[in-house]
Amino acid sequence: MGFAIDHVVIAVADLDRAIADYRRLGFTVEEGGEHPGRGSKNALVVFADGSYFELIAFGRPTPDFRWWRVLDQSGPGLVDFALLPNDIDRDVAAAQARGLDFEAPVDGGRARPDGERLVWKTARSPQSDTPFFCGDVTPRALRVPEGAVRTHANNAQGIGTVVVAVLNLERSIARYAALFDEPPAATYALPGLGIRVAHLGAGRGSITLATPSGKGEASDAIAAHLEKRGEGPFSVGLTGAAGALDRALSHGALLDFIGSAQS
Structure with missing residues (x-):
């Protein structure tokens, strides 16, 4: 579903x-x-x-x-x-x-x-x-x-992906499987970033579950987020352009442009 x-x-x-x-x-x-x-x-x-x-x-x-x-x-x-x-x-x-x-x-x-x-x-x-x-x-x-x-000067078109910081990847995967009534998603290790992830489709966008698993800039950032803000959305990828948005102006929200929308 x-x-x-x-x-x-x-x-x-x-x-x-x-x-x-x-x-x-x-x-x-x-x-x-x-x-x-x-x-x-x-x-x-x-x-x-x-x-x-x-x-x-x-x-x-x-x-x-x-x-x-x-x-x-x-x-x-x-x-x-x-x-x-x-x-x-x-x-x-x-x-x-x-x-x-x-x-x-x-x-x-x-x-x-x-x-x-x-x-x-x-x-x-x-x-x-x-x-x-x-x-x-x-x-x-x-x-x-x-x-x-719905028209923006920066050409933002939509929410392409939400990255969710989680403490226990397997546990959260099982919870999303129950929510979406779909088989559990596969997990992937990204050693260079020090994280493990799982990707789930959500309409025209996607949800990525991510948890720290080693050393790396991404691992450190997600671990800090979990420590400070708890589990929940860590970053948002917007379709329509490419590049990062100033976090000072975004009031703490980590927002990036990820290019074209998924077909």
């Missing part, structure tokens, strides 16, 4: 500054609105392939929410990513039947600056190596704007 990458979450301390900086990086940024009851607000960077970045900031402490805790303890950067389910209630029930510890879907929503109210359901595991589901109740086009907002 295939699920596409829906969006990647980047927690920031100052949303207005993050909006300005992402625009300096060449992204078109759309204000998203406020999440009632959570004290957070967001802005979106929406891509031609329908995926997007969510820049999120919190107006007050929210210690029961992992995104806020990571931001508070470890600073801004990548905190999570979401898959788009086919039917969230059915997909979660199926994953639970396969032994995955996803919790039941919960209602959520956002009030846009124009007054439009959006409603969705999310479902997630208490563990952060796997993504969460985000399924729309109101039309997805209300949550994910279309049109000119």
Whole structure:
């Protein structure tokens, strides 16, 4: 069962500054609105392939929410990513039947600056190596704007890959196999980088699970991420161009352009 990458979450301390900086990086940024009851607000960077970045900031402490805790303890950067389910209630029930510890879907929503109210359901595991589901109740086009907002001066076209830092590669592979209802992915050692990885397809993009296994710059970076931020998204590869983006302007998020989209 295939699920596409829906969006990647980047927690920031100052949303207005993050909006300005992402625009300096060449992204078109759309204000998203406020999440009632959570004290957070967001802005979106929406891509031609329908995926997007969510820049999120919190107006007050929210210690029961992992995104806020990571931001508070470890600073801004990548905190999570979401898959788009086919039917969230059915997909979660199926994953639970396969032994995955996803919790039941919960209602959520956002009030846009124009007054439009959006409603969705999310479902997630208490563990952060796997993504969460985000399924729309109101039309997805209300949550994910279309049109000119998806065109960017830097030519970004979409999210090609998400690299996820994990502590135990085999364990996380088994969890993703239960989530996607697919055979476990093969593992690969990259001795020159000091890491072991596994690649999984996700719609037109992919997910790469990575864990340190030796000496190397990549191993050191992933180990530091695990120590500081825990398991979860380590980096994002964007389609449409090539090269790295300034991490100072990306508010801690490790973002790279990886060239053309997969066919």
